[in-house]
Amino acid sequence: MIHVESVTKKFSSGTEALCGVSFEVGAGEVVGLLGGNGAGKTTCFRILSGLVRPTSGRCLVCGSDVQAETLRARQVSGFLPGSDSGLYDRLTALENIMYYARLYGMDRDYAMQRVSYLSSLLDMQGFMNRRTAEFSRGMKQRAAIARAFIHDPDVVLLDEPSTGLDAASAAAIHRLIADSAASGKAVLLSSHNVHEINKMCGRVLILQRGLIVESGTITSIEERHSMDFESVFLKFTGNAL
Amino acid sequence: MRLKIVCAVFRKEITDISRDRRALVISVLIPLLLFPVSFYAMNINLKKTARSLEGNIPVHVDIPDSAIRSHIMQDGRLVDCKSADPSADLHSGAIAAIIEYMPVAGRAAIRITSDNTSQYSSAAAEVIVSIISGFAATEKQPGESGGSIDIIRHTLVDAKAGAGISLLQLLIPMLMFVFSAAAPMAVSADLFAGERERCTLEHLLSVPVTGSELVAGKYLAALCAGIIGVVSFMSGIILSYFISPEVFGARGISISVSALSVFWVMFFSVFIIMTFTAAEFAISVFSRSSREAQILFIPVVIIGMALGHIVTMIDVKRIALIFRYLPMINSGLALKELVTGIFSWQYMGLAAFGCILLCLLFLFMCRSMLSREKYIFRA
Numbered sequence: 093m094i095h096v097e098s099v100t101k102k103f104s105s106g107t108e109a110l111c112g113v114s115f116e117v118g119a120g121e122v123v124g125l126l127g128g129n130g131a132g133k134t135t136c137f138r139i140l141s142g143l144v145r146p147t148s149g150r151c152l153v154c155g156s157d158v159q160a161e162t163l164r165a166r167q168v169s170g171f172l173p174g175s176d177s178g179l180y181d182r183l184t185a186l187e188n189i190m191y192y193a194r195l196y197g198m199d200r201d202y203a204m205q206r207v208s209y210l211s212s213l214l215d216m217q218g219f220m221n222r223r224t225a226e227f228s229r230g231m232k233q234r235a236a237i238a239r240a241f242i243h244d245p246d247v248v249l250l251d252e253p254s255t256g257l258d259a260a261s262a263a264a265i266h267r268l269i270a271d272s273a274a275s276g277k278a279v280l281l282s283s284h285n286v287h288e289i290n291k292m293c294g295r296v297l298i299l300q301r302g303l304i305v306e307s308g309t310i311t312s313i314e315e316r317h318s319m320d321f322e323s324v325f326l327k328f329t330g331n332a333l
Numbered sequence: 334m335r336l337k338i339v340c341a342v343f344r345k346e347i348t349d350i351s352r353d354r355r356a357l358v359i360s361v362l363i364p365l366l367l368f369p370v371s372f373y374a375m376n377i378n379l380k381k382t383a384r385s386l387e388g389n390i391p392v393h394v395d396i397p398d399s400a401i402r403s404h405i406m407q408d409g410r411l412v413d414c415k416s417a418d419p420s421a422d423l424h425s426g427a428i429a430a431i432i433e434y435m436p437v438a439g440r441a442a443i444r445i446t447s448d449n450t451s452q453y454s455s456a457a458a459e460v461i462v463s464i465i466s467g468f469a470a471t472e473k474q475p476g477e478s479g480g481s482i483d484i485i486r487h488t489l490v491d492a493k494a495g496a497g498i499s500l501l502q503l504l505i506p507m508l509m510f511v512f513s514a515a516a517p518m519a520v521s522a523d524l525f526a527g528e529r530e531r532c533t534l535e536h537l538l539s540v541p542v543t544g545s546e547l548v549a550g551k552y553l554a555a556l557c558a559g560i561i562g563v564v565s566f567m568s569g570i571i572l573s574y575f576i577s578p579e580v581f582g583a584r585g586i587s588i589s590v591s592a593l594s595v596f597w598v599m600f601f602s603v604f605i606i607m608t609f610t611a612a613e614f615a616i617s618v619f620s621r622s623s624r625e626a627q628i629l630f631i632p633v634v635i636i637g638m639a640l641g642h643i644v645t646m647i648d649v650k651r652i653a654l655i656f657r658y659l660p661m662i663n664s665g666l667a668l669k670e671l672v673t674g675i676f677s678w679q680y681m682g683l684a685a686f687g688c689i690l691l692c693l694l695f696l697f698m699c700r701s702m703l704s705r706e707k708y709i710f711r712a
Contacts, residue, residue, distance in 0.1 A: 104707070141539040144706050166541040173539070176532035195540045239536075 093119050093247050093278035094140065099149035101135050101302075109135040111302040112149065117247075122269060122279040124289045127299035128329035133282045134174055136299070137251045140280070141171040153247050167196065170240040174251030174282070177236035181225035185216065185235040188224060189242055196243040203242065210238040213271065214264045230261030237265055241272070248272055248279045254288060266292060284329075286322045298328045355629065363632050371639045374662070375646040381653050382453050386410075390457050391427065393419040396434040401443070401482065404468040405432065410460060423448050423489050425675070426650030429457035435485065442483040449488040450498045450673050451650035458486065501672045502649060506665040507641035508570065509563070509602050513609040514637030516562025517555050518630050521613035524551045525699075526620040534709065544703040548696055552614055559610040563602060597671045601681065604688035605664050609637065611695035618699045621711050640665060649673050660687025 094117035101110040109132045117123045127133050138144040140151055142162040151158040153165040179188045186207065193203035211217050214234045224232060237253060250269070254262040269292055273279055283289055289296060290310060298306040305328055306313055310321050317324045351357070388409060393416040396402040405411060411432075416422045419431045423446065431446040443465055447458035465484055490498060528534040537547070612633055613626075620626035644665030647656060656662045663684040670677055702708040 138535075138706075143535065143538055143709060163541040163543070166539060171536075171539040173532075173535045175535060178531070178533040178536035180533060181531070192540060195537075195542050197541075236536075 093117060093154055094280060095152040096136075096140070097150050097152075099136070099139060099146045099151060101132075101139060101144065102147045109302050110139070110146070113299070113302070113304055114149075115297050115304065115307065117278040117280050119246075119276045119278055120273050121295065122273045122281060122293050124293035124296040125280055125282045125299065126284075126289065126296055126325060126329065127282075130301075131299040131329070132302040133299055134251060137171070137173065137249050137280075137282070140249055141169065141173075142166055167243075168245055169247040169249060170243065170245035171249045172236055172240040172251060172253055174255070177224075177229075177232035179224040179227075179232055179235055179239075182223060184221050184223055185227070185231075185238075186220045188235060189239045192239045193242050198243055206242050206244060207238070210241055210268070213268050214238055215260070230257045233257055234261055234264055237268060241268065246277055248277055250279065250281045252282055252284065254283065254285065262288070286325050289325075290321060298325070300328050358632070363635055367635065367639050371643050374643045374656075377653050377655065378647045378651075382456065382648060382651060385453065385651065386456055386460055390429050390460060392457070392461070393422065393428050393431045395419075396432060396443070399434075401434075401441070401465070401468055405461075405464055408464045408467075410464070419446075420489070423454070426451060426454075429454045430461055432461060437483065437485075440483055442485055444485040444487050446487040446489060448650065449490055450502065452648040453651040454489075462486075498673055502669050503645050504570075505598065505672050506644040506668045507638075508566070509605055509668055510637040510641035510644070510661075510665060511634065512563045512566040513559065513602070513606045514613075514630075514634045516566065516606070517559030517610040517613055518627065518634075520558035521555045521610060521617045522620075522623040522626040522630070523617075524555055524614065525617040526623045526626040527617075529620075529711070530622045538703070538709060544700045547703065548614075548699045552611065552696060552699075555614055556607060556610050559606045560603065563606055591674060594671050594674055597676070597681075598668055601664065601667055601671065601685070604685050605661070605668075608661065608664075608688045608691045608695075609633065611692040615695040615698045615702075618702045619708065619711075644669060649675065657683060658687075660684060660691055664688055 094115075096113060096115050099110050099113045100108070102108045113132070113136065115123075125133050125136060135144060139146050140153065140158060142158045142165060145159060154168045156165040156168070158165045179185075180191075183191070189207055189210075190203060193200075193206070198206070207220070211220055214237060216231075216234050216238060219227065219231055224235060227235065233253065237250075240248065240250070248269075253269075254265050257265070266288070269279055269281065281289075281292060293310070295309050296307065296313065297304050306316075306324070308316070313324055314321050317327075319327075390411050391414045392411050394402065394405065394411070394413040396405070406413065414422070414428050416428055416431075419428065422428045423431055426448070429447070429451075431444075433444045433446070435442045435444045445458050445461050445465075448454035462484055465482060468482065525534070528537060613630055616629045616633070617623075617626045620629060640661050643662060647653075647662075647666060647669075649666065649669045652666055656666060657680055660683075663680060664687070667677070667681045667684045670680075
C-alpha cells in the first residue's frame, strides 16, 4: 500500500534529509519509523503526504504516485503531522472533524456515521460539541486523530501520535490503530516511545541521518544485535544526535 | 538609571532594526517615496490645469456684438465654443463656463456661470472675471455700460449642494481607500498566517484539495469580511453626520446625491475592496505569523492613504489620461465622478478591469506560494 523507492531529499540549505530511502508497508501492517531528532522521519511523512517534493525517487500510495497524482494519493491517506494537533480553536471538535469530512468530499450521513464510530472508539462523546480551545492535550490529539481517520483511509501516516499524552488518551489511540490494521489498513507510525513501538508495530525501520540503518521485526532486530530492542533503539537514535 | 545600560540597549536595538529590511522599507523607504510620488502625480494635474488656463479656455459666450464681447474675445485666452446646450456641456466639462450678457435695471451686467464641483471651471471663472474687470477699468463707455459692468457670479449647482458634493468628492475616495485597506486586515492576517501560526496549515494542505480551491474559499471569506467592514465604517460615518452635522462643517451644506449614484458608488467600491483584500491575502500567505502579516499591512494602508490623497487632488472634470491607466487611481476617480453624477462607463469598466487584473495577480501569487515548500514551511 505504501511504496517508497530510492527517495532522496536535499534542501536548498544543502542539508540532505533523506538519502535513497526505500521501504514498503503492506495492507494490515503497522510499521514503525524510528529515529532521533533530525533523522528524516518528518520529511519522509511530508513527502508521503505530498507536501514536500523529493529530490529524486518516487512514492506510491495505493498505487498512486504521490507527486504525479497528489490529490488521488491524499484521498486514500490520512495524515497526522507531528507538529501540533492543528485544530481550529474557535470550532468544536465535531465542527473540526466535519470540516475535513467536507474537504474529503464525504456526504453528511456517512461522515456522521464515521464520527459516531470514531468518537466511541476514542472515547470522545463527552467533548464533541465543545470548542477545542478549552481542550487538554490528550483531548486535542484524540480529535486530531479522529479527523485524520474520518474518511476511512487505506493508508495512515501518524507522526508521533501519542507524544505527551496521558495513559487513557494513548490507549484510545492505540485501540484505533490496532482496529485499523485489523481491517486491512497500512499504518506508518513514528514514535520515541519504545513500549508503544513494541506494542503496536509488527515491523520497524530505523532512520539515521537520512538512511535506513536497520529494519525488520523487533525480534529479528534483537537477535541480530544480541540486545533488547530498547538498547538497539538508543544505540541508533543516540548517535543521530 | 544607568546611561551605559540605556546606550547598550539603544545600540543593540538600532543594529537589530537596521538589519531588518522590512522595517527599513516600512519606516524609511515608503515615507521617503510617498510624498514625491503623490506630489508628482498631483503636479501632473496642476500643470495640466495651469496650462489649460493659459489659453483656449472653452466657454460659451452669449453676448451680442459689442465692445465688451470684442474685449473678451480679443484677450485670446477664451474660445467661444458656441454650445447648443451650454448647461449640459458645462456639467460634462466640455466647456469651462458660460458668459452671458444680462442687463439689470439699466446697468450692463455679465453673468458668469461656472461648475462649482470642478476646480478647473472655478479657476476659469476667475480668469473671466479678471478679463471683464480689465475692460471695466479701461473702457468706460457710457452708452453701453453706464460707466461700469456688473459681474454676476453664478454656479451650476447651487452653493449648498455644490459644497456638499465637493465635501463628498474629498471624503468618499479617501475614506474608501483607507477603509478598504483597513477593513480586511484582521481576517486576512488570520486566514493563512494565522493557520501557519496555529500549525493548522500543514494539516489543511495534506487533504485532497487544490491550492486554487483553498485560495478561492478563503479569499471569498476575507472579501466578505472586507465588505462588511467597509459598510460598517461608512454606516458609522453616515450616522455621525446625522448625529452631529456641525462636526462635518455641514452648516450651510446640503448633501444630496442621487440614489443611482449611491448604488454605483457602493457597487464600484467592491472592486477597490477586492484589490486591497487580495493584496493583504498575498501578504498573509507569505507571512510567518499574523503579527508579521499585520506589520506588512502597514505599507498597504499607507499606500491606500496616498492613493486617496492623489485622487482628492485631481479635478474630476479635467482628468489626465495617464490616471485612467492606473487601476487604483482610476477607481478612485470613478468614485469621485459617480458622486458628482458623472457616469463614464468606459472608464469605470477600465477601472473595474484593472482591479480584477490586480486581484487575479495577487491570488495567483498566493496559489504559487502555497505550492512551494519554502513558503509552506516558512517558520
